[in-house]
Amino acid sequence: MNYCYKLKIEAIEGGDSQVVCDKLQEAYSEDPNFFFRVRLDSDGRVCNLFWRDSMMLEDYKIYGDVTVFDTTYRTNRYNLICAPFVGINNHWKNTMFACSFIGDETTDSFVWLFETFKKAMGGKCPVSLFTDQDATMAAAIPKVFPNTRHRLCLWHLIQNAVTRFGVLKSDDTFKAAFMKCLSGCINEAQFEVCWDSMMTKYKLKNNSWFKRLYSLKHKWSTALSKDFFSAGILSSQRSESTNHAVGFKANKKTSLTEFYNIFQKTVKTWRRNEDFYEFNSIKxxxxxxxxxxxxxxxxxxxxxxxxxxxxxxxxxxxxxxxxxxxxxxxxxxxxxxxxxxxxxxxxxxxxxxxxxxxxxxxxTKVAKDKVWESIEAEQRKKGTLNNFTPWRLHMVRKYYSLILKSHKFEKSRKVLEESYAKDSSAIDEIISAMKSTDNHSENTTGVEENSEATSSNVVQVLDLARAKIKGFQEAMTT
Incomplete structure (x- = not known):
């Protein structure tokens, strides 16, 4: 426990904000396609922060047609809002596109953030963008994404609606009628009949909140959105995935550095799960x-x-x-x-x-094949092939197809089995020879290369203030 506490103190002694900026700069030195932006106030304190790595960019190229932007998560120490950009991959699971922190929920901050996201993604805009019911955010979206379909997440909508139900909260028939209006109608005509019936039966025609909700019907009613691609998020099966898309917990003492570290671990977990689903789909x-x-x-x-x-x-x-x-x-x-x-x-x-x-x-099962092949080719070129997932999945798919092709005929099965025995023996010899060479190299040289990267343009920042910040200026590092 003392050792862990010591490590924690060392991580924040240099300044919480500065440590995170240094981590982003280090990530960029290791990954040339890494992208980040830091926005400072007039005193040099961080007020907005954005980053994405190279794999997030590749995932966005494939799955970025639908993006969920969730601002319901906060780091309470500085009251910063954690706002991740999340998508749905080919296994219908969440995939991370980018993460950001913003100091306030003004239209100016959202415009800055959306423009930064757009630039980070090479100018590509999502077909559908799902958010909560924030009015300033809604005002910023058409300024940056004029052709994007803005949708409201059903999960957040339902949670907000429950607080408006009043005495109807315990009425199951009302809740069923409301849910049918949300996602149970087949077409617009049926939706209008159901909505009007609900407003009349429960005397809600003069309710200001339900009036405003109706004016936004094209953003949330599945019956009015079937002609627009949404990857099925508007259906009840996916709506819960937009609830705190990051999927981990922090508390009022969580620092920015701790949050960043937890976030990175979460992304690694998502990617391990993706490998698992990829492997299962192939085999x-x-x-x-x-x-x-x-x-x-x-x-x-x-x-x-x-x-x-x-x-x-x-x-x-x-x-x-x-x-x-x-x-x-x-x-x-x-x-x-x-x-x-x-x-x-x-x-x-x-x-x-x-x-x-x-x-x-x-x-499809091959949605990311070109990404894996590109990564493997680049690593081979640099001589740094250390991520074996692309090659492994590629070879598993090849061998599995060969097994399916040969299993019905005894002669073809025998050829495959004999080839396996021969290849296995040859690979064992190669591995044995490589181990012998590595041991000899270690014993004769004993020298380890220092691969630490440095940069002269590291952003220098002060610790975060705990109140809202005004007077923005930008410090940008890519």
Whole structure:
């Protein structure tokens, strides 16, 4: 405990803000594609902070069409607002795009932050941006992302609504009617009927909060948003994921340095989980409660396990010439994958593969293949290949395909088994020789290269003030 306490004191003795800025500068020296911005006040104190690493950029290129921006998390020591940018990957799990701290929730701060995020992502804007109900944030979004569809997270909306229910809070029939308006209506006509019925039955037509909520209906009602891509976040299955997207806890004594360290560990955990889901999707085929027709087998081969699921009943129209379908649920338009209703129609018309126009790469097993290959090629070029995940996943996919191809025939199985035995023996010899060489090198040289990076343009900052800060100036380091 004393040792841990000593390490903690050493981490903050140099100034909490300065330590974090130094960590960001160090990360940049190790990762040339690392990006960060520090915004200072007139006294040299941090008021806004933003960063993202190179993998976050690659993830955003693939999954950045839908972004969740959550400002409901704070570090209470300085009252700074932690505002992460989060996306949904091909396994329908959260992936981090960037993290930021802002000193206040003014439109000016949000404009600065969104412009910084946009620059960090090479100018790419999200198709849909999910936020809470902050008015100043809503005013900043069209200034920076004029073509982005601004949505309201259902989870936050429900939490805010509960505080407005009053005596209706204990009325289950009212809550059911409200939830149907949120995400239970198929189209706009049904939504309008349900909303009007709820307003009349519970005498809410003159309620100012519900009036304002209705004026924002296009930002939260699933019935009015089915023509816009949202990766399914507006559905109840994903809404809870936007609740404190970072997913860890801090307290009023948590310093900025501690928060940064915890955040980095959280990102590493998310990426380890992603490796696990990637590996599982590659090595196995999901099952279905329905007979595995050729079409369903193709879906199982193409999509990740999370995307391979069943649905309910709808009336679907089908054009056999162009192999196009139209379903009232509009799942493809909203989420990016064909619904089960459409798959059933295609199956009935003896279509054995999902038409290419309905396969969105972001949901497939190979969504990040080019990223892994690029990282591996760069590491090989530099002679620093230490992240084996890309190569491992690539080889697992190759060998698994070979096993599936050969397992039905005894002769092909025998060829594969003999090749494995031969390759295994050759690899053992290589590893043994490499270990012998490494031991010899250590015994003869005993020299270890110092790889510590330094930079002359480290941002110098003071500790954070505990009140809101005015008079902004920027210190930018990339």
């Amino acid at each position: 196995s085929i999901p099952i279905s409660s329905y007979p595995m027709s050729a079409l369903l087998k193709h879906a199982a081969e193409v999509y990740t396990h999370t995307l391979f699921r069943d649905g309910t009943t709808q009336a679907v129209t089908y054009d056999p010439v162009n192999q196009t379908t139209q379903c009232p649920c509009k799942n493809f338009e909203e989420s990016g994958w064909l619904c089960f209703h459409s798959l059933r129609i295609l199956h009935m018309h003896s279509v054995e593969k999902i038409p290419e126009q309905y396969i969105s790469i972001r949901w």
